Amino acid sequence: MFDIQNYGSFVAAIIVFQLVPGPGTLAILNATARNGVGAGLGAVLGTLVGDFLFMVAAVAGLAAVMNANPLLFQILQWFGAAYLCWMGVQLLRTRIGSPSAASEPRKTAWVYFRQACAVSLTNPKVVLFFVAFFPLFLRPGAANSTLVAMMAHVTLLSFLYQAGLVLVGNLVANRLKALPAARKIATRLAGVALIGFGLKLAANNR
Secondary structure (H helix, E strand, C coil): CCCECCHHHHHHHHHHHHHCCCHHHHHHHHHHHHHHHHHHHHHHHHHHHHHHHHHHHHHHCHHHHHHHCHHHHHHHHHHHHHHHHHHHHHHHHCCCCCCCCCCCCCCCHHHHHHHHHHHHHCCCHHHHHHHHHHHHHECCCCCHHHHHHHHHHHHHHHHHHHHHHHHHHHHHHHHHCCCHHHHHHHHHHHHHHHHHHHHHHHHHCC
């Protein structure tokens, strides 16, 4: 279908890739928990834009350029590691009030869009993943339209999964609003996880 080789395996691989939690997932859940569905969807769009840019870069051969310039690749990795750690520290420093305290400051979806897009773009290894992933399902002599179809599949399936994550996350967040202790634990765990992702990226960059 769409001239994609092993179409069923291609779709299954995308779904499995989405099920593996990463920094983008945390950014989406954090936005949803703090400011609701609108903020969560803003983060979803930010993640999708970041991934789409990496897919375009992969198709355009940016991965080859980055492999030819290891210093550029390392700089991007260190920047990504630092940014993820910074976001994690901010979550660890966040004060979680009681139900009678002031409500969470409202932020626009645009703020979370930019944050999620930045998180997505600070993991340059994603572009290498797409370079390795797409050829597995390309038929010999496939047209450029096949690559466009593959990119559309990744974007659509990612959106459906992440939008569902926002809806479920919002339900959970509403239940936690009356439980400041649970909210505090969830926020701290998200912060630790982001720092962990950042440190792991830094360790791989050594």
